Amino acid sequence: MTALIFFMIVLAYLGGSISSAVLISRLYGLPDPRSHGSGNPGATNVLRTGHRSAAVWVLLLDMMKGTLPVYMAWYLNIGPLYLAFIGMAACLGHMFPLFFHFKGGKAVATALGTMLPLGMDMAALMVLTWLICLGLFGYSSLASLLTALVAPLYVYFIKPEYTLSVALLSCLIILRHHANITRLYHKQETPIIDRSKREDKSSKE
Template sequence: MTALIFFMIVLAYLGGSISSAVLISRLYRLPDPRSHGSGNPGATNVLRTGNRSAAVWVLLLDIMKGTLPVYLGWFLEIGPLYLAFIGMAACLGHMFPLFFHFRGGKAVATALGTLLPLGMDMAGLMMLTWLVCLGLFGYSSLASLLTALVAPLYVYFIKPEYTLSVSLLSCLIILRHHGNISRLYHRQEKPIIDRFKKEDKDEENSAER
């Protein structure tokens, strides 16, 4: 079992190291997300290019990077604590990808993917919380931080045996957002909602002309 757990952790890290944002951006001939916008290779930054189709693909692939290894570990009857290590390995692969010079993203979508094997009720609550926070405040980073903070509470009431596992993942996500926390505190973070409202308005004005 120890060898199996080690293998799954390595596999999860290697899978997480495949940067969906960089690959999809190359496929769509978009700017490299590591040098565009916020510099974060994730779905939100790809969305800043205006190509929503590419952003959706990045989001789905990033979620799968977390879901597949954790689900496989659950299928192999690996315990909750070790499933947390597998999930964290997938997130660490996304944050520090071996194949992309260790320049990765925040792993929010990948962390969500690791929670999908716990059930759609859990995943649905997480997505709803993120969307509500985004709608209220307009900041993707703040929505991710607040969702990470309440995730252990949700798990405690739904599947308490995974509380420690999800708490570890939440801590990892929050630590990765240290730069965003600083910008939010100094009111330097750029909201994403206003940006796309402005773009949609510009498109409508162009159509009217």
């Protein structure tokens, strides 16, 4: 079992190291997300190019990087704590990809993918929370941070045996957002939804 767990952790990291954002951007002829916009190779930054279908593909592929290894490990009867390590390995692969000079993203979509095997109710709560926070505040990073904070609470009521596993993943996501937290504190973070422009537009109307 120990060898199997180690193999799954390595496999999850290698799968996570495949940067969907970079590959899809090359396929669509878009700017490299590592040097465009926020510099984060993820779906949100690809969306900044204005190409929605490319962003959707990045989102789906990044989620699959988390779902597949965790689901495989669950199918192989690997325990909840080790599932967390496998999920974290997939996220670390996305954050520090072996195949892309260790310059990766925040792994929010990949972390969501690791939670999909817990059930669609959990996934729906996570997506709904992220969308509500984005709509309220306009910042993708803040929406991700708030969603990560409440994720362990959600899983506690749905499948409590996985609470520690999800809490570990949430801590990893929050730590990865340390630069965003600093920019949010100093009001230097770039919003996805510019609320000030919307307010100006509505006032003119």
